[in-house]
Amino acid sequence: MRLITVQKVNIVKSVCRTFSLSSRKILYPVTHVIFDMDGVLLDTENIHKKAVSDVVAKFGKIYNLDLRYRVLGAPEIEGAKMVVNELQLDISVNHFIEMVHKIEENLLPHVNILPGVERFLQHLHDHSIPFAIATSSSKESYEIKTSKHKDLFSLFNHVVTGASDAEVKLGKPAPDIFLTCASRFNDKPNPRKCIVFEDSPNGVRGAIAAGMQVVMLPDPLLPKELCTEATIIINSMNDFCPEIFGLPNIEF
Structure with a gap:
């Protein structure tokens, strides 16, 4: 598998917005994207x-x-x-x-979409990158939260609502919801080919336990010591550089 080195990341960072990456992290190219919903896509x-x-x-x-x-x-x-x-x-x-x-x-x-989300989702859709949702919410809660944004959420390949899904035996920080979500893509990618967007330490741990890389968008008040396990940390979806994970780049 082709690796993406820290040296290459540093070059990308010179033209992208700021993100945090441990010097010990090695990045792998991915083919599928999984999003948590609350605090990542929606300002809930x-x-x-x-x-x-x-x-x-x-x-x-x-x-x-x-x-x-x-x-x-x-x-x-x-x-x-x-x-x-x-x-x-x-x-x-x-x-x-x-x-x-x-x-x-x-x-x-009436909840709003978080900054940068709509542009990034449309970018993935335009480039035929499969993407899905893995949320701890119930199906009923998901429908309420997304009711204002049906067109945008129709772009997702599928949605796993952990609180309502029989296949999700254990919630985050267990890996169940992420493994279930990955298995429902048509081509059933290896978990290592999936990248997860999360805002919570529980979600980050669950994604790592599933064998996936994780982009964390933490609450600004979250202590730094609770953010160390993520692959990279960004403040907003506007800061994400997809090319560091082998995905098509976005024009800023």
Whole structure:
């Protein structure tokens, strides 16, 4: 397999936007792209943070950063259990989820696409690069979040909604959802030929466990020590240089 050396990456960086790469990382060319959805394609994380914060505040609690980052990327039910148990909320996990959903249902249908996403997805589509979604959301939640952007999301080869998919036995940071997503491309690529876009440490660990390279778009407040496992780190999809992974380049 052809490797992409750090020296070549440094040349590309001179004409691309800034990204972070460990000098110990070796990049491999890829043929397929897998995206997480929340915090990567859609600006949903702030909505979810507000909803959870509002619910726990009713019990005199605070949704602190440490807890938030451990919940980030986890399946909904597991994240809810963490919040209810660690904050010792006098409420069932299911009732907590219902309260969060009630706040979110008025906001999520209007969620915006994150910067650079639309251009990059259209670029992949124009160059016939297969791409799909691997989200921990349920199918119902996915439909609500994407309702404003149906044309854009119709470009995806397929979508795996982890909370509703029988093949996804374990949620992130387990590799199940990424392996399932890769297996549903028509040509069933080797996981090493897939690159994943993630915003959460849980998602990054799951993709690595699946044998895939990972581009991380972390929350600006996420501690740096929680971002060290990703292949590269970027601030925005506008900063991504596809050619460092052997994909067609984008004209800036």
